[in-house]
Structures are given as structure tokens and as C-alpha cells.
Amino acid sequence: MDKDILLLIEADHLAVAELNARFAEMNSIDIAALFQDIPREKAARIFRILPKGIAAEVFAYIEPEEQQLIVEDLTETEVSDIINKLFIDDAVDVLEEMPADVVNRVLQKVNQEKRKLINQIFQYPEDSAGSIMTPEYVELRENQTVAEAFDHIRKIGINRETIYTSYVIRRDRFLAGIVSAKDLMLADRGQKIGDIMDSNFVFAHTTDDREAATALFKKYGLLSLPVVDNDKHMVGIITVDDVVEVMEEEATEDFEKMAALNPSDEPYLKTPILKLARNRILWLLVLMLSATLTGSIIAGYEDALALIPALVVFIPMLMDTGGNAGSQTSTLVIRGMAVGEIQPGDALRVLGREICIALLCSLGLGLINYGRIYLMYGRSSSLCITVTLSLVATIVIAKAIGCLLPLAAKKLRLDPALMAAPIITTLVDGTSLAVYFSIARGIFKL
Amino acid sequence: MDKDILLLIEADHLAVAELNARFAEMNSIDIAALFQDIPREKAARIFRILPKGIAAEVFAYIEPEEQQLIVEDLTETEVSDIINKLFIDDAVDVLEEMPADVVNRVLQKVNQEKRKLINQIFQYPEDSAGSIMTPEYVELRENQTVAEAFDHIRKIGINRETIYTSYVIRRDRFLAGIVSAKDLMLADRGQKIGDIMDSNFVFAHTTDDREAATALFKKYGLLSLPVVDNDKHMVGIITVDDVVEVMEEEATEDFEKMAALNPSDEPYLKTPILKLARNRILWLLVLMLSATLTGSIIAGYEDALALIPALVVFIPMLMDTGGNAGSQTSTLVIRGMAVGEIQPGDALRVLGREICIALLCSLGLGLINYGRIYLMYGRSSSLCITVTLSLVATIVIAKAIGCLLPLAAKKLRLDPALMAAPIITTLVDGTSLAVYFSIARGIFKL
Numbered sequence: 001m002d003k004d005i006l007l008l009i010e011a012d013h014l015a016v017a018e019l020n021a022r023f024a025e026m027n028s029i030d031i032a033a034l035f036q037d038i039p040r041e042k043a044a045r046i047f048r049i050l051p052k053g054i055a056a057e058v059f060a061y062i063e064p065e066e067q068q069l070i071v072e073d074l075t076e077t078e079v080s081d082i083i084n085k086l087f088i089d090d091a092v093d094v095l096e097e098m099p100a101d102v103v104n105r106v107l108q109k110v111n112q113e114k115r116k117l118i119n120q121i122f123q124y125p126e127d128s129a130g131s132i133m134t135p136e137y138v139e140l141r142e143n144q145t146v147a148e149a150f151d152h153i154r155k156i157g158i159n160r161e162t163i164y165t166s167y168v169i170r171r172d173r174f175l176a177g178i179v180s181a182k183d184l185m186l187a188d189r190g191q192k193i194g195d196i197m198d199s200n201f202v203f204a205h206t207t208d209d210r211e212a213a214t215a216l217f218k219k220y221g222l223l224s225l226p227v228v229d230n231d232k233h234m235v236g237i238i239t240v241d242d243v244v245e246v247m248e249e250e251a252t253e254d255f256e257k258m259a260a261l262n263p264s265d266e267p268y269l270k271t272p273i274l275k276l277a278r279n280r281i282l283w284l285l286v287l288m289l290s291a292t293l294t295g296s297i298i299a300g301y302e303d304a305l306a307l308i309p310a311l312v313v314f315i316p317m318l319m320d321t322g323g324n325a326g327s328q329t330s331t332l333v334i335r336g337m338a339v340g341e342i343q344p345g346d347a348l349r350v351l352g353r354e355i356c357i358a359l360l361c362s363l364g365l366g367l368i369n370y371g372r373i374y375l376m377y378g379r380s381s382s383l384c385i386t387v388t389l390s391l392v393a394t395i396v397i398a399k400a401i402g403c404l405l406p407l408a409a410k411k412l413r414l415d416p417a418l419m420a421a422p423i424i425t426t427l428v429d430g431t432s433l434a435v436y437f438s439i440a441r442g443i444f445k446l
Numbered sequence: 447m448d449k450d451i452l453l454l455i456e457a458d459h460l461a462v463a464e465l466n467a468r469f470a471e472m473n474s475i476d477i478a479a480l481f482q483d484i485p486r487e488k489a490a491r492i493f494r495i496l497p498k499g500i501a502a503e504v505f506a507y508i509e510p511e512e513q514q515l516i517v518e519d520l521t522e523t524e525v526s527d528i529i530n531k532l533f534i535d536d537a538v539d540v541l542e543e544m545p546a547d548v549v550n551r552v553l554q555k556v557n558q559e560k561r562k563l564i565n566q567i568f569q570y571p572e573d574s575a576g577s578i579m580t581p582e583y584v585e586l587r588e589n590q591t592v593a594e595a596f597d598h599i600r601k602i603g604i605n606r607e608t609i610y611t612s613y614v615i616r617r618d619r620f621l622a623g624i625v626s627a628k629d630l631m632l633a634d635r636g637q638k639i640g641d642i643m644d645s646n647f648v649f650a651h652t653t654d655d656r657e658a659a660t661a662l663f664k665k666y667g668l669l670s671l672p673v674v675d676n677d678k679h680m681v682g683i684i685t686v687d688d689v690v691e692v693m694e695e696e697a698t699e700d701f702e703k704m705a706a707l708n709p710s711d712e713p714y715l716k717t718p719i720l721k722l723a724r725n726r727i728l729w730l731l732v733l734m735l736s737a738t739l740t741g742s743i744i745a746g747y748e749d750a751l752a753l754i755p756a757l758v759v760f761i762p763m764l765m766d767t768g769g770n771a772g773s774q775t776s777t778l779v780i781r782g783m784a785v786g787e788i789q790p791g792d793a794l795r796v797l798g799r800e801i802c803i804a805l806l807c808s809l810g811l812g813l814i815n816y817g818r819i820y821l822m823y824g825r826s827s828s829l830c831i832t833v834t835l836s837l838v839a840t841i842v843i844a845k846a847i848g849c850l851l852p853l854a855a856k857k858l859r860l861d862p863a864l865m866a867a868p869i870i871t872t873l874v875d876g877t878s879l880a881v882y883f884s885i886a887r888g889i890f891k892l
Contacts, residue, residue, distance in 0.1 A: 027646065029666055154632055163628050164610055164669075181627055182609050186600055200473065218694070220475055221687040223669065240686055241667040244693070248664070251697040252781055255704075259777035260770050267787040268778055273799055277806040280774050284841075287770050288811055292818070294762035302755055309748055312758055316740035316875055319765060324706050324733050324868050328726050331705035332714055335698055341713040353719055360723040365734055372738070395730075422770050429762055 006037055009046060016049055024051045032061035035070075044073030056085030064097050065270045071098065080109035088114070089134035089242065092121045121236075129213040130206035132246065133227045133236035138166040142176060142194030146187045149179070162239065165224050168197045173233040175226055177201065203228050206235055210246055215340065217243045254338060257417035258331065260287060287422050294430040301437040304446050310377065311440055314387050315433065317369075322394040322432045323425035325361065329354055329402030330424050334416045337406065344411045350403050358399040362392040386440045393439075394432035401427055452483055455492060462495055470497045478507035481516075490519030502531035510543050511716050517544065526555035534560070535580035535688065538567045567682075575659040576652035578692065579673045579682035584612040588622060588640030592633045595625070608685065611670050614643045619679040621672055623647065649674050652681055656692055661786065663689045700784060703863035704777065706733060733868050740876045747883040750892050756823070757886055760833050761879065763815075768840040768878045769871035771807065775800055775848030776870050780862045783852065790857045796849050804845040808838040832886045839885075840878035847873055 005022060008015060023031055031050070038046055047070050050058055059067065059082050071079055071094070083091045083106060095103050095118065107115050117135045124130030138156065140149050153163060166184070168177040177197030187196050203226045204213040216225055217240060225238045253263040260283035264271060298305070298315075305311055333350060336342035342350060370388045377383060402424050406416035440446070451468055454461060469477055477496070484492055493516050496504055505513065505528050517525055517540075529537045529552060541549050541564065553561050563581045570576030584602065586595050599609060612630070614623040623643030633642050649672045650659040662671055663686060671684045699709040706729035710717060744751070744761075751757055779796060782788035788796060816834045823829060848870050852862035886892070 027666075150631065163631070181631070185596065185609070185627070218690050220473075221690075223686070240669070244664050244667075244686075244690070247690070247693055248785060252785065255701070255777050255781045258701075259773045261774050261777065268782045269788060269792060269795065269799075273802050274806070276799070277803045280771075280803065281807045281810050284767060284770055284774075284807055284811060285814065288763060288767045288815065289818075291763040291766035294766070295759040298762065299756075299759045302758075305758060306755060309752060310745075312748075312751060312761075313741040313745045315758075315761060316744070316765060316879070317734060317737040319762060320737040320740070320868075320872060320875065321730060321734045323769065323871070324730055325726075327705045327868075328707050328730075331701050331707065335701045336714045339694060339698065342715060346715060349715065353715075353722070356719050357723045357726065360720070361727045361730055364727050365730060368731065369734065372735075422766075422773075425769070426766060429766065433762070 005034060009034075009038055009042060019046070019049050020051060023049070023054070028054050028057045029061050031058045032063075035062050035066045040069050043070050047074075056082050059094075060086055060090040063267075063270075064093070065266070067094055068097050071102075076102075076105050077109055079106045083107075083110050083118075084114060087134055087136055088117050088121060089132065089239075091118055092131075095122075124206055127210050128206060129204040129208040129210055129227050129238060130235070132210050132213075132242050133206075133238045134162070135236040137162050137224075137226075137237045139234075140166045140168050140179060140193050140197075142168055142170070142192065142197070144193045145189065146184055146191050146193070146196070147189040149184055149193055150189075153184075162224065162237065165237075167226055167234055167237070168193055169234055175203065175228055175232055175234040178226065201226070203232075204238070205230065211250055213238055214243050214246050214250070250338075254334070254417045257415065258334065260284070260422035283422065287426055290426045291429065294426070294433055297430055297433050297437070301441075304437055304440055304444075307446060308383075308440065308444060310380075310383060311386075311437075314390075314436075318387075318390055318394050318432050318436055319425075319429050321365070321391065322398040322428040325358070325395045326398035326402035326424040326428045329399045330406055330419065333403045333406045334419075337410055337416050342407075344407055347404070347407045347411075350407065351400065354399040354403045355396060358396040359392075362395040365395065366392050382443050386436070386443050389439050390432065390436040393435045394428070397431050397435070398424070398428040401431075451480060455480075455484055455488060465492070465495050466497060469495065469500070474500050474503045475507050477504045478509075481508050481512045486515050489516050493520075502528050505540075506532055506536040509713075510539070511712070513540055514543050517548075522548075522551050523555060525552050529553075529556050529564075530560060533580055534563050534567060534582055535578065535685075537564055538577075541568075570652055573656050574652060575650040575654040575656055575673050575684060576681070578656055578659075578688050579652075579684050580608070581682040583608050583670075583672075583683045585680075586612045586614050586625060586639050586643075588614055588616070588638065588643070590639045591635065592630055592637050592639070592642070593635040595630055595639055596635075599630075608670065608683065611683075613672055613680055613683070614639055615680055621649070621674055621678055621680040624672065647672070649678075650684070651676065657696055659684055660689050660692050660696070696784075700780070700863045703861065704780065706730070706868040729868065733872055736872045737875065740872070740879060743876055743879050743883070747887075750883055750886055750890075753892060754829075754886065754890060756829060757832075757883075760836075760882075764833075764836055764840050764878050764882055765875050767811070767837065768844040768874040771804070771841045772844035772848035772870040772874045775845045776852055776865065779849045779852045780865070783856055783862050788853075790853055793850070793853045793857075796853065797846065800845040800849045801842060804842040805838075808841040811841065812838050828889050832882070832889050835885050836878065836882040839881045840874070843877050843881070844870070844874040847877075 008019060035043060043066060047055070062070070083094065086094065095106070107118065110118070120135070121131065121133070138153055140152065144152070149166065153166070164181045166179045167175060168179060170176050177199040178201045179193060179197045183196050202216055202220050202222065204216060206227055206229055213225060216222065223240050226234060227236045227238060229235055249265060256263040262279040262282065264279055333342060366388045369391055370384050373384045373387055374381070405419040405424060409416045409419045454465060481489060489512065493501070508516070529540065532540065541552070553564065566581065567577065567579070584599055586598065590598070595612065599612070610627045612625045613621060614625060616622050623645040624647045625639060625643045629642050648662055648666050648668065650662060652673055652675055659671060662668065669686050672680060673682045673684060675681055695711060702709040708725035708728065710721070710725055779788060812834045815837055816830050819830045819833055851865040851870060855862045855865045
């Protein structure tokens with residue numbers, strides 16, 4: 001069915017009435033998904049065909065890039081109409097992507113109360129709890145009855161997540177308690193809100209990190225979370241759908257940092273190539289230059305290499321095994337800290353475990369490696385011993401660096417994900433080659 | 447306050463009455479968190495002190511490892527009592543961790559209806575939608591009125607997520623529609639459920655992958671999702687709190703696979719060291735052996751190395767830069783597929799973009815590298831050209847392999863995350879060293 005509609009849209013002569021009727025039967029989220037495949041020059045025209053009642057809702061679900069393309073082709077009055085109908089958090093998301101002068105002109109035409117609320121959200125720092133909250137929620141008073149509360153909710157009836165928890169506010173906006181829709185449904189109609197509310201509730205401050213707020217949802221299985229200022233005055237709520245998005249974004253950010261990429265929140269296929277290249281080249285450059293340090297370590301042992309050229313053959317194996325052993329550890333430690341399983345205080349315990357694991361792994365790998373070199377090269381048990389000892393040392397060093405760097409970063413309040421595989425690999429390479437050549441010198445008495 | 451309680455618990459003479467009173471004031475989730483720090487020999491004793499009304503709820507929130515420690519020290523009757531009070535999905539989670547014979551003895555003492563439901567869930571494969579659903583939900587009929595629906599909900603009143611959507615079932619258990627608590631609250635009390643229900647709803651099949659079910663929550667912003675069999679007969683629901691957990695587990699699994707680790711769902715600090723070592727050694731071994739192939743490529747060029755020993759110095763730089771360039775690309779492509787931004791059908795487009803990016807990056811890195819070698823080594827512009835050309839080729843090859851391997855894996859229905867950095871690094875190493883020495887032979891006319 002979606003394919004049919006796309007064909008209709010691609011046809012030169014648009015059957016406006018038919019499209020409008022078809023859209024009226026569809027789910028807003030599915031309509032929004034269509035805009036990914038609609039050619040950009042037609043997007044605004046198709047958007048105008050949407051039934052008026054669902055246009056703003058569809059718009060909220062369209063991907064940010066396509067939203068901007070549509071907005072460029074709409075009049076400012078049309079944009080203001082959409083903003084007027086959106087929930088505040090969605091409106092803020094749309095406006096954040098637009099140039100400042102356009103935002104100002106659009107906001108001129110938005111109704112005054114909404115404009116004030118939007119401007120409030122804009123004040124919070126980008127990764128704060130305040131920046132992802134919405135000021136639209138159900139407000140109750142302690143002296144209301146359950147019946148009055150129902151009437152109130154029925155009158156304002158906002159959207160789903162926001163209706164299932166009501167917030168009990170005192171005259172000075174102090175948040176006294178919360179009442180779930182379940183509590184309301186199970187209570188007698190004459191009971192006072194103040195008597196059934198829960199005053200021992202979880203909340204976040206506007207300036208908290210949005211990841212910390214997300215963690216509260218996970219820990220307490222929340223559907224929404226009140227956000228308060230320093231005096232516990234109510235300013236807004238965060239809803240669970242935003243949390244699901246934040247979790248996905250934060251995981252992607254960690255994946256990117258751990259692969260030596262500048263994190264970007266644009267989808268891959270929609271990011272300009274130049275920007276993708278820019279996100280990568282700086283880290284590649286830094287790592288390339290530090291890898292040349294490893295090269296200069298080798299240069300320092302050119303005499304040993306000239307005497308025993310076979311030593312070169314084992315360089316890739318030592319470097320790769322060290323890199324892999326290190327990134328196994330750093331990944332587990334970084335992820336463990338991200339989901340709260342490992343704290344910086346566990347440093348010694350983690351180090352101890354990693355060294356045990358390194359010894360166990362290197363025992364196995366070392367034996368196999370010794371056998372392999374002996375069988376393939378036979379000629380020199382000194383070579384076997386040199387390579388095997390270096391392998392064991394490399395794995396131990398790699399695992400130690402792999403756990404200590406991210407833990408140290410966390411302690412220094414840096415992002416542990418920045419200390420990931422690439423940096424650790426470069427460090428381990430240098431160290432392990434230095435160890436390798438020192439052992440070789442010792443054993444071969446060079 | 448939590449610290450105080452831990453001190454009370456650690457004191458030899460346990461003040462049972464005081465502890466019980468303190469627990470009664472606390473949030474169940476916070477009490478459950480305490481059990482992470484309570485010594486194992488005291489855990490069951492402390493658990494018995496909990497107020498009866500909240501014991502089962504606290505138990506549901508305790509981490510699986512500590513749950514098992516407590517269960518071992520409780521009688522089977524006590525365990526059955528807990529299982530009787532838990533929601534089905536939580537009960538299944540607990541029982542899944544226990545030895546089969548204990549499960550059987552415990553289930554003997556659980557009431558019959560609950561036992562039947564639990565056994566049903568056990569039948570679904572581990573990663574299926576069926577395995578994370580719960581059969582506890584609110585069931586309505588089309589010919590009920592809104593007022594009757596409210597009375598029904600008030601009578602059975604299960605827990606939060608399950609109460610906010612009701613499922614309209616026909617006589618043969620066919621799922622005809624869904625009604626949100628919001629719809630009920632906004633409707634007239636005399637309206638029929640059949641008239642206000644939404645019959646165009648999103649659902650999953652019991653055998654669907656749990657990741658696919660999770661994706662529906664994200665796409666449609668759901669709080670719960672009905673799970674049906676092949677005839678669209680209702681069997682259970684998945685609630686949003688489970689989805690948050692599944693998302694975190696799936697991301698962790700990808701992190702682990704991408705760092706050449708066997709995925710494990712136990713928390714790092716609670717996994718035995720031997721098991722951690724086992725999860726790592728196999729991949730390390732495979733990669734170590736494949737890295738020796740790279741070594742044998744070098745061995746094939748020992749003549750070239752003997753004539754121009756300086757060539758060795760650039761091996762680490764080429765290997766590391768290739769590895770980093772490749773893992774940047776593979777991470778973006780793997781993550782892009784995981785969140786649905788990239789499809790296997792985009793392969794050619796992705797490859798084209800990556801080659802452009804590789805050329806842009808290698809242009810910059812190549813120039814800097816040329817200058818550096820010229821300044822540091824001066825002696826030979828042939829060396830500069832050899833290394834720089836190899837660097838450009840390495841980056842292009844790395845980025846091409848980095849995008850093609852995960853895309854091919856997806857096409858072959860393998861997990862793209864398995865094709866991640868370590869494998870790609872090993873492949874790129876071999877290829878780029880072969881290119882390096884071939885170029886060297888050509889330029890130095892060896």
C-alpha cells in the first residue's frame with residue numbers, strides 16, 4: 001500500500017483528492033515515513049495535501065532533515081501554524097534545526113503563551129534534562145477530589161504519556177506529590193488528591209545530565225519523570241518515548257567515539273561526504289603520527305633487525321594480538337561504566353581480574369604460538385622463546401592499559417569512550433615492540 | 447540513609463524490628479539495590495525481615511545473581527510464595543536462572559493457573575517476542591460500556607503499564623482492537639467499547655525476534671505491545687520497561703561482538719574469571735593465527751627488507767592507520783544497520799561514499815606524511831613516494847573492506863557485528879603490507 005502511494009505521488013498529475021482520502025486512513029507515523037522517499041521538490045506540496053487534522057502530528061514524526069526541507073518551502077505563517085499545534089518538546093526539536101533569524105520570525109506568529117514556553121526550554125544546555133522536557137503535563141491540587149481531577153483531565157486531555165501521571169502542585173509551584181492514572185481509577189470519587197498522592201517520588205533537576213535522567217527511567221521503570229528547579233518548583237516532565245531516543249543516541253555516540261570518530265547525530269546516508277571526512281581525519285592524523293613513534297622504536301633497533309631479519313615477521317602478530325586484547329578489555333570496561341556495572345572505585349579489582357585473565361589467555365596463546373614457530377621455523381629455540389615471552393608480556397600490558405585508561409578517564413571526569421581501542425592500540429603497539437626488541441637483545445645477546 | 451541501613455545490617459546483633467520499620471518507609475527499588483552490598487550469608491535472613499506486603503516486589507527488582515543466592519537459602523515453600531506473588535514475566539525471569547529440578551519442585555507449590563501460564567512462556571525461544579511477554583493484561587469485550595470497563599479495571603487492577611491499554615477480545619480470543627486508558631477517560635460512560643476501540647493497531651507475533659518487537663516500540667512510541675499467534679489470537683503483551691532492558695542488552699552485545707568478545711549477559715564484576723578468559727581466548731587465537739599470515743607476507747619480501755631496512759619503520763604506521771580507517775567505517779555501517787538507517791540495498795551507495803571519503807582523508811594524511819618523511823629522513827624521495835602511495839592505497843582498501851564486509855554479512859543473514867574491527871584489521875593488514883612491498887619493489891626496482 002505504501003508503494004502504491006509513492007507511485008501516485010511520482011505520477012506527474014497528482015490526484016489531490018484521492019491522496020487526501022488515502023492519507024486520512026493511514027497512521028501518522030507511516031505517513032511520516034513516506035517523506036523519506038518523496039523527492040524533495042514535491043515534499044512541501046504533498047505535505048499541504050495532508051488532512052488538516054493530522055498535518056502537525058505527521059510533521060512531528062518526519063525525520064529532522066526532511067522537516068527542514070519542507071519548512072524551507074512553506075510560508076512562515078504555515079510554519080507557525082504547525083508550531084502552534086505541536087507539543088512543546090517536538091516544537092523545540094524542529095526549531096533547533098532552523099537558522100536563528102527564521103526561528104525569530106516564526107515565533108513572532110506563534111501564540112504568546114507557547115512562545116514563552118518554547119523560549120524557556122531553549123535556555124537549557126544541550127545535554128541537560130531541561131532540554132528534553134516538555135512543560136505540558138496535568139496539574140492537580142491537594143484539595144481537589146478524585147472526581148474533580150477526572151473532570152480536569154477530561155477537559156485538558158493532552159497526550160498519552162502526559163496523562164498517566166498527574167503532578168500535585170502547591171500555590172508557589174512547589175511539587176508536593178504525584179498521582180498515577182491507576183491511583184485515580186482505583187480511588188473513590190470523593191477522596192482528596194492530597195490523601196492519595198505519592199509524596200515520595202523520583203525527580204530530576206533541570207540542569208542534570210540527560211543521561212542521568214535516562215538512568216532513573218531504567219532504574220525505576222518510569223513512564224514519565226518530573227523535572228524541578230533548585231527549590232523543587234515544577235518546570236516540566238520528561239516522557240519515556242524521549243528516553244528511548246536518548247538511549248539510542250548515547251549508545252551510537254559511544255560506538256563512534258570508540259572507533260575514533262567525531263560523534264555526529266545525523267544519519268550516515270544524509271551526512272555530506274565532506275563532513276564525514278572531517279569527522280574522521282583528525283583522529284586518523286593523531287593516531288598516524290603516534291604510530292610513527294612506534295616506527296621510531298623499531299628504527300632504534302635496526303641493528304638487531306639487520307642481524308636477525310626473522311624478527312620482523314612477528315611484528316604484525318604481536319601488534320594485532322596486543323590491539324585485540326586491549327580493545328576487548330577497554331570495551332568491557334567502558335560499556336560496564338556506561339550501564340553502571342563498574343565504578344571508578346572498582347579500579348584495583350578490575351585490574352586484578354584483567355591481569356589474571358591476561359595470564360590465562362597468554363598461557364594458551366603462548367603455547368600454541370611456541371609450537372607453531374617451532375614447527376614452521378624450527379631453526380632457533382631462542383626465536384621461539386623471544387616471541388612467546390613477548391606475546392605474554394604484550395597481552396598483559398594490553399589488558400592493563402585497556403582497563404586503566406578508561407577508568408582513569410572517568411576519574412578525571414573525561415569521557416571513558418574517548419580512551420577506546422585506537423588510542424590503546426597505539427600505546428600497546430609501542431610498548432610491546434619495545435619489550436619485544438629488549439627481550440630479543442637479551443636472549444640473542446646482541 | 448542507605449549507608450545507615452547497611453551499618454545496621456553489618457552489626458552483629460540485628461535489630462529486626464527497627465530494620466522492618468525502616469524498610470517499610472523505603473522504595474522497593476532502593477531496598478533491592480541494598481542487596482548488592484549485603485554479605486551473601488546474611489542476604490536470606492535480611493530478606494525475611496522485609497515487610498510481607500513488599501517482599502515479592504523487592505525480590506523482582508533484585509539483580510538475578512543475588513536473587514539466586516537468596517533463593518538457595520530459602521525453603522521451597524518460601525520461594526513458591528514469592529513466585530505466586532510475582533507478575534508472570536518477572537517469575538519467568540527468576541525461574542530461568544534456577545536448576546531444572548528446583549524449578550519443578552517450586553512450581554509444584556505454585557497455584558495451578560499461574561503454573562500453566564509460566565509453563566507457556568517457557569516454550570518460546572530465548573530471543574523471541576514470546577519470551578519477554580507477560581500474559582497479564584486487561585481484557586475487554588466489544589459490547590461492554592465504558593462504565594463497565596472502568597468497573598472491570600478497578601476490580602482486577604494489575605500494574606501500571608498493563609492497565610493503560612486494554613485489549614478487546616472476541617469469544618475465540620481473536621484480538622479485535624485496543625482501547626487506551628486515555629480513550630476510556632475521555633469517552634462517555636455509556637459508549638460501547640466496540641465503538642471507541644482502535645482496530646488499526648500495531649502488534650507482534652510470538653515468534654518474532656525480540657529486537658523487531660523493540661523496534662516497534664521505538665517507531666510508534668508505544669507503552670505496551672500485544673503479542674498474538676498466527677491466527678491473531680491474543681497471548682500476551684510486552685511492556686515498555688522490558689524494552690528498555692532489551693535495548694541495553696542488545697547494544698552491549700554489539701559492543702562485545704565488535705571488540706572480538708563472545709557476548710555474555712552477566713555483569714563484568716560478577717562473571718567468573720575463567721569464563722571471562724574463555725569468552726576472549728577463542729577470538730584472540732583466531733586473530734593471532736590470521737595475523738601470522740600477514741607475517742608470512744613480510745617473510746616473502748625479506749630480500750627487499752634486507753636491501754632497504756628503513757621500510758620496516760613504516761610498518762606500524764601503515765598497519766595502525768589501515769586498522770583505524772577500517773574500523774571507523776565498519777562501526778558506522780554496523781551501527782547504521784542496527785538502528786535501521788542503512789539497508790543492504792544501499793551497498794553501492796555506501797561503497798561510493800566511503801571511497802570518496804577515503805580519497806579525501808588519504809589526500810590530507812598523505813601530504814602530511816610525505817612532508818614528515820621528507821623532513822625526518824630526507825635521504826630518498828623514492829621512500830617518501832613509496833610510503834605515501836601505500837598509505838593512500840591502505841586507507842582506500844581499509845574503508846572499502848570496512849563497509850563491504852558488514853553489508854555482505856547482513857545479506858547472508860549473519861550478524862554484521864561479527865565482521866567488526868578485529869577481522870577487518872587483520873584483513874587490511876595483510877592487503878596493505880602486500881601493496882606496500884609491491885610498490886617498494888616497483889619504485890626501488892628491486
